[in-house]
Amino acid sequence: MERQIHELVKGGTDYVIALRRQFHTFPELGREEYETQKKIMAELKSMGLEPRPAAGTGVIAEIKGGKSGKTVAIRADIDALPIQDEINQPYRSQNPGVCHACGHDGHTAMLLGIAKVFTAIKDELSGNIRLLFQPSEERLPGGAIDMITDGALRGVDFVIGAHLWQPLDIGTMGLTYGPMMAxxxxxxxxxxxxxxxxxxxxxxxxxxxxxxxxxxxxxxxxxxxxxxxxxxxxxxxxxxxxxxxxxxxxxxxxxxxxxxxxxxxxxxxxxxxxxxxxxxxxxxxxxxxxxxxxGYPPVVNNPEVAKTVAKVGAAVLGKTGVLELNPAMVAEDFSYYQEQVPGCFMFIGAGNKEKGIVYTHHHPKFDLDEKALSYGVEIMASAALQLMNE
Structure with a gap:
């Protein structure tokens, strides 16, 4: 089934890139992601799913497999930052003073790409996929707690998430087997x-x-x-x-x-x-x-879940593409999910000096190598499949 996932990801590349650019063009701040929520809901409904609003401006959806099994949640944050976009691209933000300068546009697009993959093979799945589109990661107290209150983790066995990471080169990923973010x-x-x-x-x-x-x-x-x-x-x-x-x-x-x-x-x-x-x-x-x-508690990866993610990452990127990182002192409210169920958070390399993609997160000229989107979709989808079978 991994080969099938690879082909589905390859076929959905343009879809994910187009979504990422649309979200980048029309960014919204935390707790204000009304149009983003509408777009996510519309895309999921077009796939035959029944999404529901959660945490105000978030979305939860379930992909039920044809056979019983474990439930794996995959989370994406959907909010932007109060920054004026300065990238010289046709998808430059059209909302003054608001910009996806951290990559959440890509996270949202990747999770919709994952949804498309799993809806295509849902009858073959032994378990379920829970899609978590979370608002307001950038604003304290964050949106994770409200998502959990709205049932995001009810019945979930594992949770995974990813951050497109400019400091890592395209074609690599990074994670830890314990403390990941402070x-x-x-x-x-x-x-x-x-x-x-x-x-x-x-x-x-x-x-x-x-x-x-x-x-x-x-x-x-x-x-x-x-x-x-x-x-x-x-x-x-x-x-x-x-x-x-x-x-x-x-x-x-x-x-x-x-x-x-x-x-x-x-x-x-x-x-x-x-x-x-x-x-x-x-x-x-x-x-x-x-x-x-x-603020947010530390992000601490479950060692066993991280091993599964790393194994999948090596299959997608090659062994040298998976890096064991030192803990980062930045923060993420993905930690709240990990306090409830075993989980793993990973960085997907999105930097590319040859393309001039060198500006760090929260910079007005931040951008990412869109090839990272397909890597993120395939790694998370394949990892979720492995976790369902464990």
């Missing part, structure tokens, strides 16, 4: 001092100076407080204080992100942020407020 959290520290004239600092408590000490001290946490065997990143992206060169401000605001793979490391980092902020502010006579926002 938990992504945010913090805000507001330092309250006492403002005054720049010529009389002795009458003030300078929150900019206090904040600068906090910045330097926070950068020691991953080296001094986190176990050397654990992965953790702490980065600051915002430091705001004052509006005039000769006025010491009343307050300063620092914002940053924390990326970890275990709950214990997450707790260690945030406890250290609080302790450092408290100590430095107390020493200077300032006060502070720490606000923490916890």
């Amino acid at each position: 938990a992504a959290d945010q913090f805000t520290i507001t330092v309250q001092g006492r403002g005054g004239h720049g010529s009389m600092p002795h009458q003030t408590i300078d929150p900019l100076y206090v904040g600068a000490q906090i910045v330097l001290a926070l950068k020691t946490i991953t080296g001094n407080n986190v176990n050397a065997n654990e992965l953790a990143v702490l980065s600051l992206g915002v430091f705001k204080a004052g509006d005039a060169f000769n006025i010491i401000p009343d307050s300063a605001v620092l914002q940053g992100t924390v990326r970890t793979f275990t709950q214990s490391t997450r707790e260690t980092v945030f406890a250290s942020i609080d302790r450092i902020s408290s100590g430095i502010c107390a020493a200077a006579g300032a006060t502070y407020k720490l606000e923490s926002s916890f």
